[in-house]
Amino acid sequence: MQNKVNYLLRLGDNALILSQQLSQLCGRGPALEEDMALTNVALDLLGQTRLWYEYAGELEGAGRDEDKLAYHRDAHDFKNCLLMEQPNGNYADTMVRQFFFDAWHYFLIVGLTRSSDARIAAIAEKSLKEVTYHLRRSGDLIVRLGDGTEVSHAKTQAAVNELWMYSGEVFAYDAVDDAMVAEGVAPAADGLRTQWLAHVAEILAEATLTMPPADAWMQKGGKQGRHSEHLGYILAEMQFLQRAYPGATW
Amino acid sequence: MTPSRETVIPAKAGIHAEQIWAWLGEVSDPEIPVISIVDLGIVRDVQLAADGACTVTITPTYSGCPAMQVIADAITDALHAHGLQDVRLQNQLSPAWTTDWMSEAGKAKLQGYGIAPPAQQVIDISGLRAGVGADGALAAISRRAQPRLTVACPNCGSRHTEITSQFGSTPCKALYKCLDCREPFDYFKCH
Incomplete structure (x- = not known):
């Protein structure tokens, strides 16, 4: 049961941290349409976070609801992968991060619709159309940025090169993931990675971008609570109110 | 205007689920007020127990739809106003809304x-x-x-x-x- 709680928390943490990052662009998007899109994607991810946290809290049975899980944990308790906490950077950085995430998220959620856990399958089914829309959008933008101007191409290629080493952690399974695969709760890493690589290769090729080697060295640690310095700043802003006024409610 | 306690109609015997569907058909979507929550397809089921408890099953349009809480409150208020005292909301994710x-x-x-x-x-x-x-x-x-x-x-x-x-x-x-x-x-x- 503890493995499932941890697995659900990871799903929630990945969605929440990326959602918080995207929310920071509200009112600062490079164009009005992008501003709305980023915040709408953030909203979808926030909704999914609540569903994962709600289930995790119920299974855990320790009285932690979605708000406690989001606001009353410190950086080492968060188990999101390092990719999600990478800074927004320029717009190419934001969109490459999003595309790497969306491609993994899509294949993961497809796999989770077949989960042996009916509630996880239901949450995945609810999320799938949202996640599909996100991936179509971010893939489309990568092509437009990569196959755009010289400047947009250069910035997008730089972002791909920079973020590539954070793209592999989602496929680096540990004891928690392995237990979930064994129970039929979660899809295996190999199949997901093959699908991810194929789709990313297709989009990057269409975007006239060079894909770094699939066997490149990859950063790890987020899943185990070892984070980059970025997460502390993200949480400091997200959790400010609860840290300043513990237990405050609307 | 909020109905006062006195104007609330007491629960009548013989209320059928169809009547409750009709009442729900008058609850507007908070963001698109011209359509009702029934038109939108988010009311999935209405169950009326023998003891008068009414369970309304709703499904979210999007996971993060901020209107869901407002909709749940609006359903409860509307059915209370029609004299149903015991209203319960149930959230259903699957099958996903379309x-x-x-x-x-x-x-x-x-x-x-x-x-x-x-x-x-x-x-x-x-x-x-x-x-x-x-x-x-x-x-x-x-x-x-x-x-x-x-x-x-x-x-x-x-x-x-x-x-x-x-x-x-x-x-x-x-x-x-x-x-x-x-x-x-x-x-x-x-x-």
């Missing part, structure tokens, strides 16, 4: 309100659960496989329109503009 559940009357009301209703079939994810392989899953995200959408302008009816933004004022809408009457308009996305 714009196919929107009533024809609801689509017509959207059109009249200046929002283009969903124009094509929803994204087909039906095969995924059954175990269609990577090919089936990829078809949903492939850039080339996307049909070109024709969205008619809700103002002048022209089909000569183009997308401005994949997201609009809410997650359920995209922004379009009409190339004939030049009006921008909201399009309720297929979902």
Whole structure:
């Protein structure tokens, strides 16, 4: 049961941290349409976070609801992968991060619709159309940025090169993931990675971008609570109110 | 005006589920007030127990839809106002809401309100659960496989329109503009 709680928390943490990052662009998007899109994607991810946290809290049975899980944990308790906490950077950085995430998220959620856990399958089914829309959008933008101007191409290629080493952690399974695969709760890493690589290769090729080697060295640690310095700043802003006024409610 | 305690009609014997559906049909969507929550297809079930307890099952349009709490409160308020004391809300995620559940009357009301209703079939994810392989899953995200959408302008009816933004004022809408009457308009996305 503890493995499932941890697995659900990871799903929630990945969605929440990326959602918080995207929310920071509200009112600062490079164009009005992008501003709305980023915040709408953030909203979808926030909704999914609540569903994962709600289930995790119920299974855990320790009285932690979605708000406690989001606001009353410190950086080492968060188990999101390092990719999600990478800074927004320029717009190419934001969109490459999003595309790497969306491609993994899509294949993961497809796999989770077949989960042996009916509630996880239901949450995945609810999320799938949202996640599909996100991936179509971010893939489309990568092509437009990569196959755009010289400047947009250069910035997008730089972002791909920079973020590539954070793209592999989602496929680096540990004891928690392995237990979930064994129970039929979660899809295996190999199949997901093959699908991810194929789709990313297709989009990057269409975007006239060079894909770094699939066997490149990859950063790890987020899943185990070892984070980059970025997460502390993200949480400091997200959790400010609860840290300043513990237990405050609307 | 909030009904005072005295004006609340006491629960009557002989209320049927159809009556409750009709009452729910008067509860507006908080963001698109011209359509009701029944038109929108988010009320999935109404159960009336022998002891008078009423359970309404609703499903969210989008995971993060901020209107869900407002809708739940509006349902409770509406049924209380009709004299039902014991109202329970149940959230159901599966099967996931789709714009196919929107009533024809609801689509017509959207059109009249200046929002283009969903124009094509929803994204087909039906095969995924059954175990269609990577090919089936990829078809949903492939850039080339996307049909070109024709969205008619809700103002002048022209089909000569183009997308401005994949997201609009809410997650359920995209922004379009009409190339004939030049009006921008909201399009309720297929979902």
